[in-house]
Amino acid sequence: MPNQHKPLPPEDDIKESFKFYYGLGINDKKIALHMRDHYDTERYGLSVRSVKRLRDKWELKSTRQQKHTLESIGEAIQDVRRQYPSRGADMIRRDLLVKLNMRVPRPLIQRYLHETEPHAVQARKQRRFKRRRFYAAGVNDVWAQDQHDKWGPRFGLWLHNNIDPFISFNNWLKVWWTNKNPRLITRYFLNTVREFGAIPVTTQSDPGSENYGVANVQTVIRQTLDPSLKGTLQHHWMRKKNNVKYEANWSVFRRDFAPGYEDLFESGVVARYYDVVHLMLNQIFPPIARTYSRIWKLF
Structure with a gap:
């Protein structure tokens, strides 16, 4: 009787994509599903069991196979702590996966944090979000934008x-001498539109003058593409903390990313590596800050 199963795709053709999905931390079932986009499904097949065999062959261990303990994760978590002193279990777990390929169960990280910093864990619990509802129909339905001024002074x-x-998804996270110039903000928007080759259905922001350019450009482009929109504004002005996604996004930024780097940046001010007042003298610091902001954007 002939073999009813299709042969596996050539390993050289799928290995790179396979490792990419493995690096995302998804399970074997989802890897098998996503890998269908990377080979001819009429000729080849890749079952969940085959995914496991390939992982074993390429030494891509699962969470259970890595067998981490409190002792094995301690040093890695402390490295994360030095950079992100306020980071919680979920973000630490993601950090270990992305940077070190350490697949650590969340309960194990929680146990480590409870044993080593119980007061910090309790403090994070007290600052949990109050959930609010936000509706978006799909990708590029709404782009929301906002500025963050706490590092300015x-x-x-x-x-x-x-x-x-x-x-x-963070379409952009920019650091510059100002975030109040409408031409600058409009340039951010246009550069991103050109990069993506698409525009959103609507944009939204706080009612600051720095956002007027984006509101106007968005409206003109949408009306050009769809003349039936003539006479309508394709931008939403969100008042009094109603820019919900942005309030949440900046809250995560302040709690997760900012504390560790503020100490680094403060040392630059104290050591007079750059001058906060005379901005034109700062040739090094903003590019460094932009590099770190790109790291946070990925998360």
């Missing part, structure tokens, strides 16, 4: 961020 660094709330 201290370090001369002014942040601006734009996010697609449906997939929680």
Whole structure:
């Protein structure tokens, strides 16, 4: 009787994509599902069991196979702690996966944190989000943007961020001498539109003058593509903390990313590596800050 199962795809053709999905931390079933986009399904097949065999062959161990203990994860977590002193279990787990390929169960990380820093764990629990509802129909339905000013007076660094709330993707996270110039913010928007080859259905922001350019450009482009929209504004002005996704995004930024780097940036101010007042003298610091902001954007 002939073999009813299809042969495996050539390993050289699928290995790179296979490792990519493994690196995302997804399970074997989802890897098998996503890998269908990377080989001819009429000729080849890749079952969940085959995924496991290939992982074993390529020494890509699962969470259970890595067999981590409190002792084996301690040093790695402390390395994360030095950079992100306020990071919780979920983000630490993601950090270990992305940077060190350590697949650690969340309960084990929680246990380590409870044993080593119980007061910090309790403090994080007290600052949990109050959930609010936000609706987006799909990818590129809404782009929400906002500025962050807390680093401006201290370090001369002014942040601006734009996010697609449906997939929680940071379209941009920029650091510059200002975030109040509407031409600058409009340039961020246009550069991103050119990069993606698409525009959102609508944009939204707080009602600040720095966002007027984006509102106007978005409206003109949408009306050009769809003349039936003539006379309508394709931008939503969100008042009094109603820019929900952005309030949440900046809250995570302040709690997770900012504390460790603020100490680093403060040392630059104290050591006079750059001048907060005379911005033109700062040739090094903003590029460094932009590099770190790109790291946070990935998460």
